[in-house]
Amino acid sequence: MSEPVGVRPKNLSQAKKEEGGFAETVKVIVQALLIALVVRTFLFQPFNIPSGSMIPTLLIGDYLFVSKYSYGYSKHSIPFSPNVFEGRILASPPKRGDVVVFKLPRDNSTDYIKRVIGLPGDRIQMIDGRLYINGQIVQREPIAKVKTEDLYGRDVDVPTYKETLPGGVTHTIIEIQGDTGFNDNTPVFEVPRDNYFMMGDNRDNSTDSRVAPEQGGVGFVPFENLIGRAEITFFSVENGQPAWAFWKWPWTVRWHRMFQPVR
Numbered sequence: 001m002s003e004p005v006g007v008r009p010k011n012l013s014q015a016k017k018e019e020g021g022f023a024e025t026v027k028v029i030v031q032a033l034l035i036a037l038v039v040r041t042f043l044f045q046p047f048n049i050p051s052g053s054m055i056p057t058l059l060i061g062d063y064l065f066v067s068k069y070s071y072g073y074s075k076h077s078i079p080f081s082p083n084v085f086e087g088r089i090l091a092s093p094p095k096r097g098d099v100v101v102f103k104l105p106r107d108n109s110t111d112y113i114k115r116v117i118g119l120p121g122d123r124i125q126m127i128d129g130r131l132y133i134n135g136q137i138v139q140r141e142p143i144a145k146v147k148t149e150d151l152y153g154r155d156v157d158v159p160t161y162k163e164t165l166p167g168g169v170t171h172t173i174i175e176i177q178g179d180t181g182f183n184d185n186t187p188v189f190e191v192p193r194d195n196y197f198m199m200g201d202n203r204d205n206s207t208d209s210r211v212a213p214e215q216g217g218v219g220f221v222p223f224e225n226l227i228g229r230a231e232i233t234f235f236s237v238e239n240g241q242p243a244w245a246f247w248k249w250p251w252t253v254r255w256h257r258m259f260q261p262v263r
Helices: 013-041 244-250
Strands: 044-048 062-067 099-103 111-118 123-127 129-133 139-149 155-164 170-174 195-199 224-235
Touching: 044 155, 044 224, 099 195, 111 129
Parallel strands: none
Antiparallel strands: 044 062, 062 224, 099 111, 099 224, 111 195, 123 129, 139 155, 155 170
């Protein structure tokens, strides 16, 4: 009498070996996810630049790392901003001139990136395109014009300046509309305690603290809303080009911007 034809059952040791291999794979995946979560929450988080408000410092298509530990940690340091605690722990205030990623105060969910211009207690004002801090005009020096898009999408050469903030931080700004832009004349803004005044380096194309939240702007930014300081551009592609199209990289990647510090 012949035995039935079929697949022979696996022996017990082989079954345990396969089960152990699957469990080990799951363990490695979980560990990798936890490590990534810890790095993202406490050390560095990647961001990309979708708008031109920080031109020429940051360009559309830049990808950068933000240090999460620079200013300590708030609920916004954690993904989805769970309401687990208020304020900041291990807090360290930003310096004037830092380029900062923060949660937009009017919705506490949208990520914005701007430069810290005003510290708590400062008086900030724009008069005919010039920045005044505590009644003193901020020094700026004209340099070679930068070619960029104007408000109508045309490539034009725009006035460009080296601006030196109180404390010595020097950075580059552009004035697409010269000194007659929409936000080039403002009232005096008195920065409240534990808040900061943010502005974009593309002064005439930046919705920032010069615009009130009820008008669709940023307003003052609470210390709690700061996520971290922009440190380095690690990748950059031309405006309108997808970063995932690796076969286009030889022509679309801005190689000269990779691994450049954000200043």
